Amino acid sequence: MAFTLKKASYLFFIISLLFIITISCDTNGINEKQFRTEYYKETQLSNIYDNEISKLNEQLIEATIRLNVITEEFAQQPTLVNLISIRNEWTEMVLVWKQLELYRVGPISSSYIYYRINYWPTNITFINNFIDGTDVINESYIESKGGSAKGISALEYLLFNTDAETTLNSFTTDFNFERRLDYLVSLSQNLITKTQELEALWIAYNPEFISATEVGLDGSQNLVINEMVALLEEIKIYKLGKALGDTNGGAIDINELEAYRSQKSLEIIKANLKSLERSFNGDFAQTPFRIGFDDYLIQLGYESLAIEINNNFINCYTKIDAINNPLIIEVVNSTQNVTDLQTAVTELLVLIKVDMANAIGSTITFNDNDGD
Amino acid sequence: MKLSYSKLKLALLKEISIFPLVVFRIAFGLLLCFSLFRFMYNGWIEDCYTTPLFHFTYQYFNWVTPFETSIMYFIVSVCGLSALFIGLGFLYRISTIVFFLSFTYLELIEKSWYLNHYYFVSLVAFLLICVPAHRRFSLDSRIKSDLQLNTVPNWTIVILKLQLCCVYFFGGIAKLNSDWLLNAQPLKIWLKARVDLPILGSLFEYDITPYLFSWSGMLYDLIIPFLLWTKKTRPIAYVFVVFFHVITYALFNIGMFPWLMIFGSLIFITKQEWQVINNKLFNFQPSKVIQFKNYKTKGFVIPMIIIFFSFQFLFPFRHHLLTDNVFWTENGFRFSWHVMVMEKNGYTEFTVINNDTNERWVEYPSQTLSTIQKKQMSFQPDMIWQYAQFLKEKYTNKEVTNCSIYVTSKVALNGRFSQTFINPKTDLVSLKSVDEIYNYIVPLKD
Numbered sequence: 001m002a003f004t005l006k007k008a009s010y011l012f013f014i015i016s017l018l019f020i021i022t023i024s025c026d027t028n029g030i031n032e033k034q035f036r037t038e039y040y041k042e043t044q045l046s047n048i049y050d051n052e053i054s055k056l057n058e059q060l061i062e063a064t065i066r067l068n069v070i071t072e073e074f075a076q077q078p079t080l081v082n083l084i085s086i087r088n089e090w091t092e093m094v095l096v097w098k099q100l101e102l103y104r105v106g107p108i109s110s111s112y113i114y115y116r117i118n119y120w121p122t123n124i125t126f127i128n129n130f131i132d133g134t135d136v137i138n139e140s141y142i143e144s145k146g147g148s149a150k151g152i153s154a155l156e157y158l159l160f161n162t163d164a165e166t167t168l169n170s171f172t173t174d175f176n177f178e179r180r181l182d183y184l185v186s187l188s189q190n191l192i193t194k195t196q197e198l199e200a201l202w203i204a205y206n207p208e209f210i211s212a213t214e215v216g217l218d219g220s221q222n223l224v225i226n227e228m229v230a231l232l233e234e235i236k237i238y239k240l241g242k243a244l245g246d247t248n249g250g251a252i253d254i255n256e257l258e259a260y261r262s263q264k265s266l267e268i269i270k271a272n273l274k275s276l277e278r279s280f281n282g283d284f285a286q287t288p289f290r291i292g293f294d295d296y297l298i299q300l301g302y303e304s305l306a307i308e309i310n311n312n313f314i315n316c317y318t319k320i321d322a323i324n325n326p327l328i329i330e331v332v333n334s335t336q337n338v339t340d341l342q343t344a345v346t347e348l349l350v351l352i353k354v355d356m357a358n359a360i361g362s363t364i365t366f367n368d369n370d371g372d
Numbered sequence: 373m374k375l376s377y378s379k380l381k382l383a384l385l386k387e388i389s390i391f392p393l394v395v396f397r398i399a400f401g402l403l404l405c406f407s408l409f410r411f412m413y414n415g416w417i418e419d420c421y422t423t424p425l426f427h428f429t430y431q432y433f434n435w436v437t438p439f440e441t442s443i444m445y446f447i448v449s450v451c452g453l454s455a456l457f458i459g460l461g462f463l464y465r466i467s468t469i470v471f472f473l474s475f476t477y478l479e480l481i482e483k484s485w486y487l488n489h490y491y492f493v494s495l496v497a498f499l500l501i502c503v504p505a506h507r508r509f510s511l512d513s514r515i516k517s518d519l520q521l522n523t524v525p526n527w528t529i530v531i532l533k534l535q536l537c538c539v540y541f542f543g544g545i546a547k548l549n550s551d552w553l554l555n556a557q558p559l560k561i562w563l564k565a566r567v568d569l570p571i572l573g574s575l576f577e578y579d580i581t582p583y584l585f586s587w588s589g590m591l592y593d594l595i596i597p598f599l600l601w602t603k604k605t606r607p608i609a610y611v612f613v614v615f616f617h618v619i620t621y622a623l624f625n626i627g628m629f630p631w632l633m634i635f636g637s638l639i640f641i642t643k644q645e646w647q648v649i650n651n652k653l654f655n656f657q658p659s660k661v662i663q664f665k666n667y668k669t670k671g672f673v674i675p676m677i678i679i680f681f682s683f684q685f686l687f688p689f690r691h692h693l694l695t696d697n698v699f700w701t702e703n704g705f706r707f708s709w710h711v712m713v714m715e716k717n718g719y720t721e722f723t724v725i726n727n728d729t730n731e732r733w734v735e736y737p738s739q740t741l742s743t744i745q746k747k748q749m750s751f752q753p754d755m756i757w758q759y760a761q762f763l764k765e766k767y768t769n770k771e772v773t774n775c776s777i778y779v780t781s782k783v784a785l786n787g788r789f790s791q792t793f794i795n796p797k798t799d800l801v802s803l804k805s806v807d808e809i810y811n812y813i814v815p816l817k818d
Contacts, residue, residue: 041568213568214568233736237739241734245732246732246733247733247734248733249726249729249731249732250731250732250733300561300564300565302787308789346780349719350719350790351790353719354717354718354719354782354784354790355784355789355790357717358561358715358716358784358785358786358788358790359561359787360561360565
């Protein structure tokens with residue numbers, strides 16, 4: 001049968017009409033399976049926000065408030081006991097923050113608030129110059145300064161730079177000790193402000209975050225996956241690699257470790273990995289909806305990949321557990337243990353960056369190119 | 373032999389209406405004008421040309437480098453304006469030459485931005501230089517009325533049809549592989565990711581759907597050139613063209629390619645068919661011009677067409693001589709119409725060893741390359757070799773003159789688990805030419 005132009009035209013209009021209906025159909029018209037997919041995605045995203053981000057934001061604000069209270073007490077009574085209390089509170093606070101660090105997405109990322117909360121390495125020259133200066137040190141003064149002279153890392157420098165007694169002297173007897181104490185208190189006050197700002201940003205962004213279920217680059221799932229990859233790269237390249245000498249010809253450099261003064265580098269990495277694992281599995285709290293990327297992979301038929309990724313998380317923890325001393329010591333004395341951890345992180349990174357991207361379909365989800 | 377050449381020559385020199393050529397010229401010119409200004413608007417001049425610290429150039433075209441940002445804007449603007457002039461038929465010959473040269477220059481700067489349709493545009497632009505597409509319904513023919521033609525030799529339209537058919541046909545040939553036909557990959561991945569699409573999305577939940585899409589896509593590519601070429605089937609073929617490309621546009625992030633094929637396929641619609649459409653829809657009666665003389669085809673044209681298309685028909689097959697798995701090694705992958713045939717991702721890191729001191733550095737491409745460069749390099753051996761050469765130069769400048777460079781690379785292809793890609797013990801500095809790296813690719817394990 002020959003197709004005439006007339007028949008072809010009719011066919012064309014019918015197909016076009018069907019297509020227009022298809023692409024213009026709103027979500028009210030979607031079928032049960034699609035509704036389930038949308039519901040599933042929204043549930044995963046709301047799970048991330050409600051049971052992880054929101055809770056961590058609250059915990060972080062509480063931790064910074066406690067830190068500030070103790071810091072102000074220390075300003076009144078600068079004793080060794082109070083200094084140790086501040087150090088402990090700083091550690092608790094930083095381990096909360098390191099679980100939240102993963103979610104640097106959307107307006108949270110573009111606001112640069114992360115740099116104001118935790119920029120490392122901190123610039124000790126700036127900090128000492130500010131302390132040695134003549135400007136009045138208060139929270140407004142700290143607010144006016146850049147991220148490299150304030151936040152979590154600046155606090156760590158003031159609290160952990162030397163042994164406890166020497167540090168105590170720096171707040172009680174050393175040159176400019178009063179201004180140093182002012183700087184410490186103002187830093188802790190400013191940290192409350194910044195964490196409250198972070199929470200406010202999240203409260204404003206949350207509806208958009210949860211509803212951005214699209215598969216494109218701006219979809220929240222993709223934003224989170226990209227941040228998972230970015231954080232694993234940060235652990236591998238900056239939190240381990242630089243200290244292992246990856247960028248300086250192989251010479252070990254403990255000063256390149258994150259939080260080496262407080263000797264919390266390894267615990268920070270573990271906190272990062274724990275939050276990554278929870279995000280992957282959606283395993284945030286005692287909620288019936290523990291939906292994560294593992295379920296998404298299983299839904300796509302990649303159960304073995306989901307298992308493999310979880311095995312690699314376990315492998316990372318095994319390597320961490322094999323490190324018996326703080327990283328600052330181990331990187332010098334048992335370099336191989338640290339290298340093993342870096343290798344384990346690399347293997348996990350490859351699985352998430354390459355295999356998971358391949359399973360989900362990066363041409364659709366990650367690429368920003370223009371064609372075939 | 374002589375007889376068939378004479379027959380071919382006769383067929384190619386036969387006078388036919390200029391109308392399809394004019395329609396193609398207008399559609400191509402306006403679409404490419406839009407495409408180039410869109411390129412500027414999207415900030416891709418910076419992303420592609422001026423921001424990267426290093427460019428992946430094509431073999432034998434290392435001398436093609438970008439200028440500073442303002443000059444690149446000027447070049448892209450000139451390219452876009454020349455496309456507009458082609459569409460308007462204004463200063464046609466100059467415009468086609470300027471467009472061909474500027475577009476090809478832009479395309480050759482950065483290999484990581486290679487797209488089949490950019491190559492197609494360059495080829496078509498070259499062909500447009502050779503044909504009198506401005507001799508009707510153009511500003512040129514308005515200004516100089518003795519230019520006007522009602523008819524042109526058949527070859528002026530046939531070469532554009534053949535070029536378009538190459539894209540489809542070799543695109544279809546590229547799909548004749550086990551991943552595509554037996555495993556429905558990569559469509560299995562891509563369609564599952566689009567289950568949220570209203571109405572159509574529900575189909576993607578079924579296991580059979582990617583197979584149907586794979587097989588119908590392959591058959592479409594292989595058959596559509598013949599359906600478009602045959603008068604009886606042309607109307608339904610064009611309906612298929614529109615339907616197929618609109619669907620691919622809706623499903624995939626595929627940019628201008630579908631529109632280029634939809635508008636490009638207009639070359640097949642004859643004047644008589646346009647008249648039918650016109651009578652039904654517009655009832656526009658163009659005046660017939662007085663044609664003083666026919667367009668004269670020079671003697672060398674037919675042999676040149678034969679040479680050009682012999683190359684076009686053979687070149688896409690070169691990978692059969694170079695590799696046993698073109699998707700894995702990508703040796704001979706480009707310029708062969710391997711359109712949307714694989715999902716591939718990779719990871720690379722480089723280790724630089726100073727052989728004099730045993731010092732060691734790890735180089736992460738993300739610290740130097742753009743996102744697209746990094747992604748494309750991670751699974752393309754020639755780009756991995758080029759990046760190693762860039763690192764060698766970087767370290768030579770740091771007075772590390774005797775170094776070895778190794779790559780740790782993992783690649784996942786079409787849903788398989790990631791595998792080691794380049795032998796990690798290969799000193800990339802010791803490979804004197806880019807072609808040598810293909811000998812060090814670890815074979816793909818299924």
